[in-house]
Amino acid sequence: xxxxxxxxxxxxxxxxxxxxxxxxxxxxxxxxxxxxxxxxxxxxxxxxxxxxxxxxxxxxxxxxxxxxxxxxxxxxxxxxxxxxxxxxxxxxxxxxxxxxxxxxxxxxxxxxxxxxxxxxxxxxxxxxxxxxxxxxxxxxxxxxxxxxxxxxxxxxxxxxxxxxxxxxxxxxxxxxxxxxxxxxxxxxxxxxxxxxxxxxxxxxxxxxxxxxxxxxxxxxxxxxxxxxxxxxxxxxxxxxxxxxxxxxxxxxxxxxxxxxxxxxxxxxxxxxxxxxxxxxxxxxxxxxxxxxxxxxxxxxxxxxxxxxxxxxxxxxxxxxxxxxxxxxxxxxxxxxxxxxxxxxxxxxxxxxxxxxxxxxxxxxxxxxxxxxxxxxxxxxxxxxxxxxxxxxxxxxxxxxxxxxxxxxxx
Numbered sequence: 001x002x003x004x005x006x007x008x009x010x011x012x013x014x015x016x017x018x019x020x021x022x023x024x025x026x027x028x029x030x031x032x033x034x035x036x037x038x039x040x041x042x043x044x045x046x047x048x049x050x051x052x053x054x055x056x057x058x059x060x061x062x063x064x065x066x067x068x069x070x071x072x073x074x075x076x077x078x079x080x081x082x083x084x085x086x087x088x089x090x091x092x093x094x095x096x097x098x099x100x101x102x103x104x105x106x107x108x109x110x111x112x113x114x115x116x117x118x119x120x121x122x123x124x125x126x127x128x129x130x131x132x133x134x135x136x137x138x139x140x141x142x143x144x145x146x147x148x149x150x151x152x153x154x155x156x157x158x159x160x161x162x163x164x165x166x167x168x169x170x171x172x173x174x175x176x177x178x179x180x181x182x183x184x185x186x187x188x189x190x191x192x193x194x195x196x197x198x199x200x201x202x203x204x205x206x207x208x209x210x211x212x213x214x215x216x217x218x219x220x221x222x223x224x225x226x227x228x229x230x231x232x233x234x235x236x237x238x239x240x241x242x243x244x245x246x247x248x249x250x251x252x253x254x255x256x257x258x259x260x261x262x263x264x265x266x267x268x269x270x271x272x273x274x275x276x277x278x279x280x281x282x283x284x285x286x287x288x289x290x291x292x293x294x295x296x297x298x299x300x301x302x303x304x305x306x307x308x309x310x311x312x313x314x315x316x317x318x319x320x321x322x323x324x325x326x327x328x329x330x331x332x333x334x335x336x337x338x339x340x341x342x343x344x345x346x347x348x349x350x351x352x353x354x355x356x357x358x359x360x361x362x363x364x365x366x367x368x369x370x371x372x373x374x375x376x377x378x379x380x381x382x383x384x385x386x387x388x389x390x391x392x393x394x395x396x397x398x399x400x401x402x403x404x405x406x407x408x409x410x
Contacts, residue, residue: 024050024145027138032057035134037104037120037127041142044114045210046072046082046261049146058123060101071214079263081105086114091132096125104128106135108143115146161226164235167277168228168284185238187273189247190283191216193232193255194291196265196298207262208232215254219246231291233284239273244304247272251302259300267294269303289315314403323404329394331385332401338385346381351402353378354395 024041032039032052038059039052048070066072077097084092085107096102102122108115118135122128168190193212209232213225216234224235236247251268258266269290271283286305293315294303305312317323328336339347349367353374356362364374381387389395 024142025053027141027145028052031118031120031135031138031142034138035120035131037122037131038063039135040066040119042072042117042119043146043210044116045207045214047210047214048072049116049149057121058101059121060099062100063121085117091128091136093122093128093132096122101125102128104131104135106132106139108139108146110143110147115143115150118142160224161228164224164226164233165228167224167235168233168280185222186277187239187241187275188280189236189239189243189270189272190274190280190287191234191236191247191251191254191268191270192284192287192291193234193258193266193268194230194295196267196295196300204262208258208264208266211258211261212254215250215257219250231288233287241273244272248302248304255300255302265298265300267291267299267303268301269294269305271305286312292319314400317400318404323401328401329398331387332398332405335381335385335387336405346377346385347402347406349374349377350381350387350389351399351406354389354399354402358389 028039028041028050029052036057038057040048040063041050042048048066051067072078081094085105088107089109091104091106094103094105102125104120104122106118106120108117118139120131120135122131193208195208205227209225209227212232212234213223216223216225216236220236220239222237224237226233239247247270251270255266255268258264267290269287271287274280274283283305286309289312290303290305290308293299293311294301296315296318303311321327335346335350338344345367349363352363352366353360356366360371360374364371367374369377382389387398389398
C-alpha cells in the first residue's frame with residue numbers, strides 16, 4: 001500500500017471550461033469524504049478532470065501516474081475494464097492485483113449517454129459495496145458538471161469547425177476571435193488523420209477527435225482541431241520554419257496513442273510549413289489525397305506530403321482511372337485476369353521484378369522464393385502473356401498499372 005501527500009492542486013491545475021477547477025475538485029473532495037476513499041473523475045476519453053486531495057486516503061502508483069499524466073496510463077487490463085464499464089449502469093468492483101489496490105468505478109451517464117467515470121480506491125479490498133453506494137449517490141451531481149462542460153465543449157467544437165473550415169477553404173471572411181487569430185499566424189502546419197477502416201472496428205468519432213485535439217494542443221496550445229468530411233484536421237499556428245521533424249514526431253505519437261487507446265489504425269498526413277494562407281487549400285487537398293492512399297494501402301505511417309509527393313501522384317493517377325479498367329495494357333489485363341482465375345502470382349512476380357530494377361536476387365528475396373524460381377516465373381510470364389519489359393515506356397506504364405492493381409505488401 002502506498003500513501004502519499006498529493007500535490008497542491010491550486011498551483012498546477014488549470015480551469016475546466018467555464019467552471020473553475022475547484023468546482024469539480026471540491027465535488028471530488030466531497031465524494032471522497034463520504035466514501036472515505038481517494039476519488040478520480042475522468043471523461044470518456046480517459047482524461048483526468050478532477051481528483052480528491054485528501055491526504056489520509058491510501059493510494060497506489062497507478063493513481064499517482066494517472067494524476068501526473070492527466071490521463072489514464074496504458075495498462076494491459078484497461079480495454080477489458082472499460083468494456084465492462086461501458087455496459088454497466090451501476091458501480092463496478094475491480095479486485096486488487098500486483099501492486100494495484102482494488103477499485104470501485106461508477107459510470108456517469110446522462111440518460112443513455114456515457115459521459116465519464118468516478119473512480120474510487122478500495123484500500124482494504126472489502127469496502128467496495130459501501131463505496132459503490134456513495135459514489136453512485138453522487139454520480140448525478142458529477143453528471144451535471146460534466147454535461148455543462150460538454151455543452152460548452154460542443155459550442156467550442158462548432159466554433160473551431162467553422163473557423164478551421166474557413167481557413168482550409170481560404171475563406172477571406174474568417175471569423176474574428178482567438179481561433180481566427182490563431183489561424184492567421186503563419187507559418188502553419190496541417191495534420192490530417194483518417195481511419196483505416198476494418199470490418200470489425202467501430203470508430204468513436206468523438207473520442208478520436210478529442211484525443212487528437214489534446215495531443216495537438218499539448219505541443220501547440222492554440223491549435224485548431226475539428227472533424228471535417230470524415231477527416232480530423234489539426235491546424236498548428238505559428239510553427240517554427242524548421243518544425244518538420246517535430247510535427248512528424250507529434251503525428252507519429254498521436255497515431256500510436258490512437259491505436260493503443262481506441263484500437264483503431266489511422267492514416268496520417270501532414271503539410272509543413274505552409275507559409276501563406278493561399279497555400280492552405282492546396283495543402284489540404286494533398287493531405288486528403290495522401291489519406292486516401294493510406295486507407296487504400298493500409299498505411300499507418302505519418303506521411304509528409306512534400307517528402308512523399310510521389311504517393312500522391314500515384315493515388316491521383318489511380319483515381320483518374322488511367323491505371324485500370326479499359327486503359328489497362330492488354331497484356332497486363334490478361335495477366336491480372338489469369339492470376340484471379342488460376343490463383344497464380346504472376347502480377348506480384350512482375351511487380352517485384354520491376355520494383356527491383358530487374359535485380360533477380362532482390363526480387364526473389366522480396367517474394368521469399370529461390371532466385372531460380374523467380375527466373376522461371378519471369379520466363380513463363382514473358383512467353384505466356386507477351387510482356388515487353390525492354391521498351392522503357394511500356395515498362396513504365398506496366399509498372400504503374402501493376403502498382404495500382406497489386407496492393408499487397410511486397
